Amino acid sequence: MRVATFMKYVLDPEILSRDFALNPATGLPTTTFPSFQFDPYDRIALEIALKFCDTIAGAKVVSVCTGPDAAQDRLRETLAVRADEAVLIETAQPLTDYDRAAVFAGWARTQDFCVVLCGRMTSDTDSSEAGPLVAEMLGWPLISNVVKIEQRDGRIACQREVGDGYEWIFIDGPFVATATNAPGNTPRKAKLQDVMRAQRMPIVRVAATDHLQKFNGRGLKTLRAHIPSMVRVCHRIEGADAAEKARELAAHLLPLLEQKPARSRSLEAVS
C-alpha cells in the first residue's frame, strides 16, 4: 500500500509583514529574504499519513512536491520524519494551485497510490482548491477535513471534522483526502539520526512537463495585486496601573454592551 502526500512549496506564511512585498511586474508575492516551506496543512497531512502507515505492515508514505530545485531541502525534512520516499516534480515557475494540482495529478495517475493526502488549504493562494482538483482530475472520491485515517476490517476509515464535531466515514478504493488540524496530529519533530539519514536518501526527480494534464487552466487573468492598507492607529490606554487601564477599557465597553441583549443575561448569571 502506497500513500502519497501532496506537499505544496509555499512562501513562508509566518513571514514578517515588513519583509512581504509584491512584484510590481507580475503581481506575485515576493520577499526581501526568500523563505519557502511546505504548507502547514500539508505537514499535518504528512503526519496523518505517517500515523496511518505506521499501523500497516509494508505501507509506504511518498512525499511529493511540485516545485523548484530548492524544494528538495524541504523534501529531505519529510524523509527525516520517516517518509519512505520523496519525489520532486520539478517546475521553474511559481505555480497556481490549479497548475500544482494538474501536474501532480498527471504524475499520480502513473502510480499505484491508494490514498492521496494534502492540506485542506494552501497558505499562499488562500485557496482550498488543490485537493478537490486532484480528486476531480484523477476521478477519485474526495473526503475533506480529515484528521485521522485507520484501517478497519480491510476497509479504510477516515475521521473527518464536521461542524462542531467529528464523524467517521468508510471508503474502499483509491481516494483523495484533505487534512485539517486537530489534537493529536501535530507534525512530529525529526530525530538527529534521522536528519543525517535523510541527507543520504535519494530524491526522485521528475520533469513537470511530462505530466502536465491537458486541462483548460484556471481560466482567470490576473490584472494586478495590491497590499491593502490595514494598519490602524491604535489608541493605547495608559494609566498608573493595570486597574486604571482596565477601568478605562470598561468605560469604552459598557456603552457598547448596553445594546447587546446577551450582556444582561450573562451579567445576571455571574452576579
Added chain:
Amino acid sequence: MKAALLIPPSVTDAEAALGEVMAAAQRLAADVELIVLHFDRAAATALAATAGVARAATLANPLDAMLASYSDNLVAAALAACGDADVVLIPAGPGADDLAPRLAVRLGAAFVGNCVEIGEEGGVITFGRSICGGRAIETVTSERPKTVVTLSRKRFAPAKGSAATCVMRIIDTSAVTFVQPQLGERESAAGNTARRLTQSSIVVSGGRGLGTADGFNIVNELAETLGAAVGASRAAVDAGWAPHSIQVGQTGKVIAPDVYIAIGISGAPQHVAGIAGAKLVIAINSDEQAPIFQWAHLGIVDDYRTVVAELINALRNGSSVEAA
C-alpha cells in the same frame, strides 16, 4: 446574466449567508436563482422569502444529511441544478471548499476562490480575492463564459431583493447516481462553541501569550461576563490549550464580530486575516511591539492576568451601578 446562489448543506446560517450572496449578485446585476440542495419545497420557499428572491430551485428528492456528507454527491447535485447559470455564487466554508472547484471543472468554468470584492472595469467584471493569508488582494477577471465564485464570509453586507413571491423550480435528479456513504460513529467536539464563535457579536480570544492552558480560565470568565464567545489563536491551539473548533484565523474560523478582544495574541497575519471584518479590535498584550497593536483600535500593554481580572470587576461593578 444568470446567477445561481448556491447554499451548501454545511452552511448553518443560511439566511445570513444568502443575504451576503445576494449582495454579491447585485454587484453583478444578475438575474438570480436561489439553489438549495437539502431543503424541501416549503423550506426553500421560506428561505427565498427572507431575501426577497424571485426564483428558487430545490431537488425533487432533497439530499439528506447522510448523502450530503459525501462531497461527490454535492458536486453531482449542484451540476444538475446550476448547469444553465453564467455565474455560481457560493458562500465560502467547508462545504463550498469541497464543492466549488470540482463544480467549476465539470462546468468548464473559471473558479474564483475566497472572493472579497466584486467590481467592474471597462465593462468587465473583476473579482478581488484574498491571497497570502489576507496580506494581499489579487484582482482577476474570468476568461470563461461561466464562473464559479466562493465568497469570503462577512465581507459583503447582507442585501435583499424586492420580490414578494417566489417561483419554485423542482430539479429532477432521477438520472443522477448518488453514493450512499457508509458512516460510522459521530462525536461532538465542543458543543455549539464553534457556531457561537461565528455568530456572536463579541468574541474574546486567547493566544500563546497566556503562558499556559490555565490562562483560558480567565479568558472564559471574561467571555462569560460579556456574554461573548471564546476563540483562540492557532499558536494556542497548536499548544493544545484550546480545541481546533474555536481557532480564529485564516486556518480556522473567519469572524466579523462587533467587538473582538485579543488577549496574549501576537497578531500573526493568518490570525489577523480571520478578524479583518471585526468592527472594534481590542488588544491586551505585555509586548508593546506585538504586531496586533498595528491592527487594534484600542490597546493595553500590561500583564493580561491583572488587566483582565480588573476588567471583569469593572464590568460587573458598572453593570450593578447601572442596574441600581
